[in-house]
Amino acid sequence: MKESSFKTISISELAPGMYVSRIVEQAGGVKIKSEGKVTSQNIVDMLKAKGVKKLVVDIAKNFAAESPASATAPPPQEPSDPAEKPPRVPFFKEIQRAEKLHAQGKAIQKSLLATVQKGLPFDKTIPREFSSKLVESIERNPDALLCLTKIREKDDYLLEHSLNVAILLANFGQFMGMTEAQVNDLAYAGFLHDMGKILIPDDILHKPGRLTDDEMG
Template identity: 30%
Template sequence: MTTLKKIPTQSLRVGMYVDKFCGSWLQHPFWSKKVLVEDTKTLNTILQSSVAEVIIDVSKGLDVEAAAQSDVQASVEAPSEVEIAMAEVEAASASASAPSDRVIRASMADEVRRAQQIFRKGKQAVKDIFKDVRLGKAVETEGLQHLVNEMNLSLSRNPQALISVARIKSKDEYTYLHSVAVAALMVGMARLCDMSEEQVLEAGMAGLLHDMGKAVMPEAVLNKPGKLTDAEFAIMRSHPVEGHKLLLDWDGVPEAVLDVCLHHHEKMDGTGYPERLGGEGISQLARMGAICDVYDAITSNRPYKAGWDPAESLSRMASWQGHFDPVLFKLFVRMLGIYPVGSLVRLQSERLGVVIEQSGNSLLTPKVSVFYSARLKQALPITVIDLADEQETYRIISRESPEDWPFKHLDQLWLPN
């Protein structure tokens, strides 16, 4: 006799064992398709999702009749805690789930502050996942979908803030914040590619989990402050395969997420790894992942090197023939700007400044915080100029490498206090 029963999600009760969530993986809040509803928190999480039906296993948990019998003990007149929670969630989510064209635009400064909070939460979430993997514990991924949704909303309010904050990290934070940064960049690219809402979420999830294999790399190699030996480099090159193996053990991970994890180090000319795929043999999402992964890696401070300037990084990436999909790379540049936020630039007036915000009209006319005279070799009073302003006669004539100048903490010129 079968022990499996399909029931409406609203009939779920504490003590039941969910053998399967019906519907898309993105609709339910757990990586595993099987979960014991052992407390009201777990129950509320499922009820607050958009899953309409579940399959329960009555051999491992309560049957419908048993749960109904226990419910008799409660008053049928008063709403349950679950019903109250659901009513509150539905009321709160009515505006949160509104179409993106209704999202109110936010200033750069305001959205940067929200973006910093997103990255703090994201860092802790990825850190916890890595810790669970290393300890061989069941991985808790609750909240990752909500995190990607927050990124999507942030990019709706201001398309520059989140991807600009993504670059800011110390060498000690790199392992964890890199995954959050790549997720933010992937969500931004997916939006520019006019992908569906579900595909945007998958792109963000793929970014968050693309480096899961690093959780099983030796920490002495992963965080080594110097150059890796050939043997150590070979170990690190195994992380896409190891990450793919890990995710295969997690029930219901979308094929797109698995694909990006395994193939984000492939190159268009077929010289990448682990499978030496090339051209159209690499999925679009994996080609996007390759761009986002490399950009964040080379612009970030890492244990063995300081990050490059954003504009310099884009210039170098553009010169790597055969590495990236050229169409997607142009889209990536369009998203960041030719001079991304945080870039050090020289104006025709021989003044130096840091790009603090992009212009909606042209990639060549951002807002710049001017602070130094290259001719006089002295600091100037900080002045913000909008190169898109018709009254502004000066233009950017070159990008500058911060390594050639004695400046420290350039990001303070655009990050809010």
């Protein structure tokens, strides 16, 4: 397709019968990235409601729009965002998966701490994949895992602490509107942030007062 067939227009110029190639300027939280036909005024109104300001249309793909009489029919093709997050699931459904995930996280933490304590390298793909699962659970319903961070088991504090930090960081990253990759990195960093402590002697790690120069070294 020739480059001349593409034209950048404002949302006020968009009309049924045009073909949207891409969105170039948009406000708001829900991003629309895919292309599609504008088959009715309803689609124009939807794009305005989602904060679209400027977009590129492909003039070569203009078509005959539906008549006003058929405007009530559902649009057959609508520009949409394939990356838009799925709807949240009910808490009672996600809490069961979250409990298994939380238990799995403690088991992975225990294994990683034992590996580091022995001075051995660990497979980073395991905590990476687990961190991604945490983020997926938070996307489905953040309340489930956040609820589990409130439960304290004295004997498992060290295992739970890093796990809970990962959960809280992932939730914070999503709240701040970070990308999926950035949120995954946050969860991964939180999950591993206590690993260095395992090689520090307990009398230094838990010393109530200031450390001496020798202890700092």
